[in-house]
Amino acid sequence: xxxxxxxxxxxxxNAALKLFTERGFxxxxxxxxxxxxxxxxxxxxxxxxxxxxxxxxxxxxAKNRFAAAMARGLEEETTLEARLRRIWGNTIRWGLESxxxxxxxxxxxxxxxxxxxxxxxxxxKFAFLTELIEEGIAEGKLRDIHRGLIFDMLxxxxxxxxxxxxxxxMQDQTDMLIEGSFELVWSGLSKSx
Amino acid sequence: xxxxxxxxxxxxxNAALKLFTERGFxxxxxxxxxxxxxxxxxxxxxxxxxxxxxxxxxxxxAKNRFAAAMARGLEEETTLEARLRRIWGNTIRWGLESxxxxxxxxxxxxxxxxxxxxxxxxxxKFAFLTELIEEGIAEGKLRDIHRGLIFDMLxxxxxxxxxxxxxxxMQDQTDMLIEGSFELVWSGLSKSx
Amino acid sequence: xxxxxxxxxxxxxNAALKLFTERGFxxxxxxxxxxxxxxxxxxxxxxxxxxxxxxxxxxxxAKNRFAAAMARGLEEETTLEARLRRIWGNTIRWGLESxxxxxxxxxxxxxxxxxxxxxxxxxxKFAFLTELIEEGIAEGKLRDIHRGLIFDMLxxxxxxxxxxxxxxxMQDQTDMLIEGSFELVWSGLSKSx
Amino acid sequence: xxxxxxxxxxxxxNAALKLFTERGFxxxxxxxxxxxxxxxxxxxxxxxxxxxxxxxxxxxxAKNRFAAAMARGLEEETTLEARLRRIWGNTIRWGLESxxxxxxxxxxxxxxxxxxxxxxxxxxKFAFLTELIEEGIAEGKLRDIHRGLIFDMLxxxxxxxxxxxxxxxMQDQTDMLIEGSFELVWSGLSKSx
DNA sequence: AATGAATGAGCATTCATTCAT
DNA sequence: GATGAATGAATGCTCATTCAT
Numbered sequence: 001x002x003x004x005x006x007x008x009x010x011x012x013x014n015a016a017l018k019l020f021t022e023r024g025f026x027x028x029x030x031x032x033x034x035x036x037x038x039x040x041x042x043x044x045x046x047x048x049x050x051x052x053x054x055x056x057x058x059x060x061x062a063k064n065r066f067a068a069a070m071a072r073g074l075e076e077e078t079t080l081e082a083r084l085r086r087i088w089g090n091t092i093r094w095g096l097e098s099x100x101x102x103x104x105x106x107x108x109x110x111x112x113x114x115x116x117x118x119x120x121x122x123x124x125k126f127a128f129l130t131e132l133i134e135e136g137i138a139e140g141k142l143r144d145i146h147r148g149l150i151f152d153m154l155x156x157x158x159x160x161x162x163x164x165x166x167x168x169x170m171q172d173q174t175d176m177l178i179e180g181s182f183e184l185v186w187s188g189l190s191k192s193x
Numbered sequence: 194x195x196x197x198x199x200x201x202x203x204x205x206x207n208a209a210l211k212l213f214t215e216r217g218f219x220x221x222x223x224x225x226x227x228x229x230x231x232x233x234x235x236x237x238x239x240x241x242x243x244x245x246x247x248x249x250x251x252x253x254x255a256k257n258r259f260a261a262a263m264a265r266g267l268e269e270e271t272t273l274e275a276r277l278r279r280i281w282g283n284t285i286r287w288g289l290e291s292x293x294x295x296x297x298x299x300x301x302x303x304x305x306x307x308x309x310x311x312x313x314x315x316x317x318k319f320a321f322l323t324e325l326i327e328e329g330i331a332e333g334k335l336r337d338i339h340r341g342l343i344f345d346m347l348x349x350x351x352x353x354x355x356x357x358x359x360x361x362x363m364q365d366q367t368d369m370l371i372e373g374s375f376e377l378v379w380s381g382l383s384k385s386x
Numbered sequence: 387x388x389x390x391x392x393x394x395x396x397x398x399x400n401a402a403l404k405l406f407t408e409r410g411f412x413x414x415x416x417x418x419x420x421x422x423x424x425x426x427x428x429x430x431x432x433x434x435x436x437x438x439x440x441x442x443x444x445x446x447x448a449k450n451r452f453a454a455a456m457a458r459g460l461e462e463e464t465t466l467e468a469r470l471r472r473i474w475g476n477t478i479r480w481g482l483e484s485x486x487x488x489x490x491x492x493x494x495x496x497x498x499x500x501x502x503x504x505x506x507x508x509x510x511k512f513a514f515l516t517e518l519i520e521e522g523i524a525e526g527k528l529r530d531i532h533r534g535l536i537f538d539m540l541x542x543x544x545x546x547x548x549x550x551x552x553x554x555x556m557q558d559q560t561d562m563l564i565e566g567s568f569e570l571v572w573s574g575l576s577k578s579x
Numbered sequence: 580x581x582x583x584x585x586x587x588x589x590x591x592x593n594a595a596l597k598l599f600t601e602r603g604f605x606x607x608x609x610x611x612x613x614x615x616x617x618x619x620x621x622x623x624x625x626x627x628x629x630x631x632x633x634x635x636x637x638x639x640x641a642k643n644r645f646a647a648a649m650a651r652g653l654e655e656e657t658t659l660e661a662r663l664r665r666i667w668g669n670t671i672r673w674g675l676e677s678x679x680x681x682x683x684x685x686x687x688x689x690x691x692x693x694x695x696x697x698x699x700x701x702x703x704k705f706a707f708l709t710e711l712i713e714e715g716i717a718e719g720k721l722r723d724i725h726r727g728l729i730f731d732m733l734x735x736x737x738x739x740x741x742x743x744x745x746x747x748x749m750q751d752q753t754d755m756l757i758e759g760s761f762e763l764v765w766s767g768l769s770k771s772x
Numbered sequence: 773a774a775t776g777a778a779t780g781a782g783c784a785t786t787c788a789t790t791c792a793t
Numbered sequence: 794g795a796t797g798a799a800t801g802a803a804t805g806c807t808c809a810t811t812c813a814t
Contacts, residue, residue: 005777024305026219029804040779045806106303111217145373149357153374156349164342180338181346188381198794222787224797233796235790244788391798410691412605415783426800431785492689497603531759535743539760542735550728566724567732574767584773608808610776619775621811630809 009047011037016058021100025055025111056118059108062101067125069094074128080136081186087129088158088182095162096171102162142189150189157185202240204230209251214293218248218304249311252301255294260318262287267321273329274379280322281351281375288355289364295355319344336384343382350378395433397423402444407486411441411497442504445494448487453511455480460514466522467572473515474544474568481548482557488548512537528575536575543571588626590616595637600679604634604690635697638687641680646704648673653707659715660765666708667737667761674741675750681741705730721768729768736764 015036019028030051034044048054070090077083095102108114133150136142142150161181165171208229212221223244227237241247263283270276288295301307326343329335335343354374358364401422405414416437420430434440456476463469481488494500519536522528528536547567551557594615598607609630613623627633649669656662674681687693712729715721721729740760744750 008777024219027305030806031804041805042780042807043778046777049806051805103303109303111300143373143377145377146357146361146363146370148361149354149370149374152353152357153350153377156353157346160345160349161342164339164345168339168341170339177339177342180336181342184336184338184346184381186381188377188379223789224787227797234788234798235796236794238789239794242789394798410605413691416785417783427784428786428801429799432798435785437784489689495689497686529759529763531763532743532747532749532756534747535740535756535760538739538743539736539763542739543732546731546735547728550725550731554725554727556725563725563728566722567728570722570724570732570767572767574763574765609810610808613776620777620809621775622773624810625773628810 005047008037008039008043012039012044012047012054013058013061016054017062017101017104020055020058020107021104024107025113030054052113055108055113056115058104059114059118060122062104062108063122064125065098065101066094066105069098070126071128080132080139080141081190083132084136084186084189085182087132088154088185089178091158092162092165092174092178092181095159096165096174099162099166102159106159140191143191154185154189157181198240201230201232201236205232205237205240205247206251206254209247210255210294210297213248213251213300214297217300218306223247245306248301248306249308252298252307252311253315255297255301256315257318258291258294259287259298262291263319264321273325273332273334274383276325277329277379277382278375280325281347281378282371284351285355285358285367285371285374288352289358289367292355292359295352299352322347333384335382347378347382350374391433394423394425394429398425398430398433398440399444399447402440403448403487403490406441406444406493407490410493411499416440438499441494441499442501444490445500445504446508448490448494449508450511451484451487452480452491455484456512457514466518466525466527467576469518470522470572470575471568473518474540474571475564477544478548478551478560478564478567481545482551482560485548485552488545492545526577529577540571540575543567584626587616587618587622591618591623591626591633592637592640595633596641596680596683599634599637599686600683603686604692609633631692634687634692635694638684638693638697639701641683641687642701643704644677644680645673645684648677649705650707659711659718659720660769662711663715663765663768664761666711667733667764668757670737671741671744671753671757671760674738675744675753678741678745681738685738719770722770733764733768736760 012033015033016028019033019036030044031041033054034041037044044054048057070087072090074083074086077086130147130151133142133147137144137147158181161177165174165177170177205226208226209221212226212229223237224234226247227234230237237247241250263280265283267276267279267283270279323340323344326335326340330337330340351374354370358367358370363370398419401419402414405419405422416430417427419440420427423430430440434443456473458476460469460472463472516533516537519528519533523530523533547563551560551563556563591612594612595607598612598615609623610620612633613620616623623633627636649666651669653662653665653669656665709726709730712721712726716723716726740756744753744756749756
């Protein structure tokens, strides 16, 4: 029972993720989502009592997946630079593999649906990055600007790379572009020389 | 007549800009826009036959205003670095003064409304920046990565700064943050050392 | 213009009155009302922005018609008894002619839709009866019980007569029943003997 | 088993009675009733296969309780007048104690849910009153109008008194109002004197 | 017999767009 | 050209009822 319930929740979220990305929140009827998920219209509302709650839940799931992809293999790296490079590459590759989820995340962030709770909830999963930056600053390896700023600039630059690759079909140059853009970012962020 | 027509077009666009930003595209009925613009519901459709076309037009206007603000006083600067710094500062200050329009632009970019035509149309006004970057690369002053990428990373980093200042109410440290973030970006972008 | 608007308002109210009575408030879709009224679904909401407001408006109209029917020819009568008898007969005859409206009124009164405003608004039209009762008590012709009580007992007894006639198909004995029931009521209400 | 079945039937009826009165028929989901009754949604439908049947059953139960309250202590009284007076008082006092059930009864009567069968079924319990009236007429003590009419006028006047007391918070004058209103009614009903 | 998850028809309301005036 | 009333398709959500467990 609990099993079939989980399956349904997930089917709905996946359908929502797909459709929201393809068509936008407001242009995606709940009826279409339930259809795509293979459940009845009423069923959707048993699991997510409101379209808004469905949107928020979808966001949290997507952001968690994103955070997990980002941190993949991180423990193998030792230096600050290597870790950031790993994160940088992970993120771009994930974005190229799951452009829908990335788009969804962006769409969500500039929409009126974000609740503070949703956002806080989601940020917890990124603690490892925040801490990495803190450390870097503390050890004098990163410039000492507002740390939130570094975080955001990293993200935004990263997204810019992904978009560029996707828009221009440059997937074959991915490795090179990851490397090139990271160097650029790292020169910007790191202290000394 | 042509005059009153122009006035009406503009009134509608301004109303649309205001309301779209405050309420989002889908939560802004055309009836509300025409009301705010002081025209009849039917009149709006004489000038913009579709809500979608109105959204696109509004986007172009907003982006043009943005481009103009960005280039303000650019001719006073001579070196590449000075020019980029000027643009960097202009952009951040504009974003702080007109957060609504900035929001509108972002909302638009991650919405399903953008037509390729709209985007191309809008990019023309940014030619001066593209050319500046071309020049920089040609003269060996900027790293030789995909130029569009530099453009986008610049933009996204810039927006990150604005958002940070707005979100955290750091307007009093604006100058310092502009300078700090520019140095970071410039270290990243510029070649040598 | 104002003319067609009035016509539409009235068509909607009449359709509502008919359908509410036949099917009950909650079993009457607004779509059915607009159809019966010969207007589009959206049009109904231009005139009555909410189903609830439509119900309230319908109630007020029906109650006004009722009050008007009740007072018909009242000025021709001179004594208290004659006036009450006239009202009594008017009311029963109206109820027999417009059983739908009467049913509607009753349905409304025992539903959760009555607003105090609605009720007060509606009671104004019955001032003439209230005043008549006041006078009667003041002149010592009517028993001196709580006046609102007299009013209500009159009404309820009256309705009982109408219902009985309708239920048992006794329309041919109407005059006799009016007379008989009035005597009964009058013996109850009037003082002396 | 038959026992637990009875318990369940009763629990459901009681929950229904409570909720229907508080919220109206159409605003009371069957799911809420089963919850309040402490049974599963499906269970309710085993006992009352339709919401409509549940409503009708609830009505019969409530009306039976009402009839029982009405007749309380009736055997102690000997004359026609005393008996009617007892009934009159019983009814008003019951209405004041159980306004919810009274409301329910009224709500039901002016709703589209009454089936003829339901009504006939319910009326059996009032046989004692009908007979009393018959007798009174036969013995020449009551006016000889249609007997059903007398019955209904009695009821409706009675309800008017209850409502008045409840609405105006006149509970402290209950005895006096009972007496006053009965006199009024008795003068109306009884022959000659 | 009991449970409660699943179903899907049904409904109030909104809103882009049309068109008679 | 301008107006704004009219249109009716579209949508989020509810709830009586069914049925697999």
